[in-house]
Amino acid sequence: MSDQDVAPVPERDLGEISSPHHHETVAPGVPVRDVTDGGPEMVQFLDADGKRVSRGNCEPYEPILEGLDPETMRSLYRDLVLVRRVDAEGHALQRQGELGLWPSLLGQEAAQVGAGRAMSTQDYAFPGYREHGVAWCKGVPPLNLLGMFRGVNHGGWDSNANNFHLYTIVIGNQMLHATGYAMGVQRDGAVGTGDPSRDTAVMAFTGDGGTAQGDYNEALVFASVAHAPVVFFVQNNQWAISEPNERQFRVPPYQRAKGFGFPGVRVDGNDVLAVYAVTKHALDEARSGQGPTLIEAFTYRMGAHTTSDDPTKYRVSAEVDLWREKDPIKRMRSHLEREGIADPAFFDGIDAEADALAAEIRTGCQNMPDPELPTMFDKVYAEQHPVIDRERAELIAYHAGFEEGN
């Protein structure tokens, strides 16, 4: 994986090409859009200055915020900072040739931490490839993410240990997996029992670009018909590689949910409190048997699509500057300061913790050994098979032959 795809897309191969009509910057006919305006319905509890507000269709979610104690507020901030640090480290390690690829979540920390923290332990997440923040909240050790992008293990973590499925790179596929998993939850009788340690919901993550895919739309149909306990979480970061929202849809994802037969909510994806509250509400509904919800987190991809992309070729820096003003971490920090929930010592402590985490990840990543060649045969089938055994033996003999100089 390294798609360009992550690789999510195949490695960007920017080899020189000469064309009489080669243009270097933004294409003609692409206006500078106001991509910062989520519209009047967007739920927001913290404005860009960290002031507590109640904007958009926020009424159902207010009570959830009332219940948040200062300790939780501080820990949300801590997650935002540590997740950004893990991401920065992943990016740097790829640049130094230690990882095959890294899709950065920069700018999307609040969307992911808000969603991840709203999940109960038993809730299951189906991520795309950029959900490092959700992984963190679900307890997946960051080194496991790096191990996967380094390619030293197949399946960087045990999905069932943290109820966090492996990354899916082919766009849209995981939406159906999540829906099927949620239908399984129904069949296990783990919906609507009223037992908070038993009732389970499933979350499916994709991007704005993913909403065009057949699998995505089929998943929404299935979830609706089955009334499955699944929450679809679309991070609208305004871009699908170089293609802006205008090239993906005319009606935003949250409004399309209604047509499938369940509620859709747009939330300020850079406001961790709003995302937390909206997601918590949707998961509670799903667990109690009220069916699916679609959440569109309105946010922005501050960095490149992946380490193989160069966004200056297709978007203007003025747009990035506007979004920098809405930075999710700065916003939460102002809020904590403004409300007197955290003091300078707290913030210094978190920064020191981030430094330590970064150092730990860095050495851990560099020390990961390459896997042994014959292991490539170990996970072809769940049951071992004589044909595979023979192929493994042949490979071993083949390489031994070269070592002996045959």
Next chain:
Amino acid sequence: MTEMTYRQALHDTLRAEMLRDDAVVLLGEEIGIFEGSYKITAGMLTEFGDQRVIDTPIAEEGFTGAAVGMAMLGLRPVVEIMTLNFTLLAIDQIVNHGAKIFGMFGGQTSVPMVIRTPGGGGQQLAATHSQNLEVWYAHVPGLKVVAPSNPADAKALLTASIRDDDPVLFLENLSLYNTKGEVPDGEQVGEIGRAAIAREGSDITVISYSRATLIALEVARQFESEGVSVEVVDLRSLRPLDRETVCASVRKTTRAVVLEDDWLTYGVGAEIAATIQEGAFDRLDAPVRRVAAAEVPLPYAKPLENAALPTAQDLTKVVGEVLDATRFTR
């Protein structure tokens, strides 16, 4: 003749066909503003506009199916699918519709479309992004599948594919884009279904296509210094398959090895071995051998990926074994 990369040859040919025929339209993800994941469509949006260069939403079945519809109207859509792997999302439109509409509608409308897509591993893109699934398409009557290995063939075959009245899967390869070669100037229309003798030889035939042909040629050069004359057949087209050229070569050399990037079982080599069995068995001095990828989903880890893909070393070993088995003295 002009020396240029495979990438440039594709770009220039697409552009030439766009200029020549207004019916040629391009569709795909990221092909306009971004100019294509591999820059094959560089400059096209600016030059031809968004009616002919269509940046599509991320929905492979969607834009491939739309291209089938466009082709029925007489347009000549050239679809770019980011990788051969993502053709799997569009396979129903390709196999059930693109390939069958001409026959099932009693010949009333043909489907003159091209699907350009790179296959291949070796770029550390892991199992779902590194496959060689060309036989899936080469198996289907109604489709044509071409897989050029060099810039000159890329030009001639892309021109032919766009002008062809049937749907053509035009297979590119990630590791070929930057390779260079001499390309004849002016219009070149290749013949789909004709293999090439990429290198003449008399002792053993290596049959290959796409990226693997470059490995075959490299190995042939190495053997030359040992006094072994290796003939390399570059299939260029997997369907229709030029069985005559393959058999004629093997009848001459009496030994055959197939080098393919796909998996061994039911792979291209299986068809070639059967072809030789039918057309050159009486002249064979040794069983046909195949060198292919390990039968595993392609690993992400670099050393494992290297070990899983066929290499020059693998081919050298097998060619040597065939020569030794037939008491060829070198």
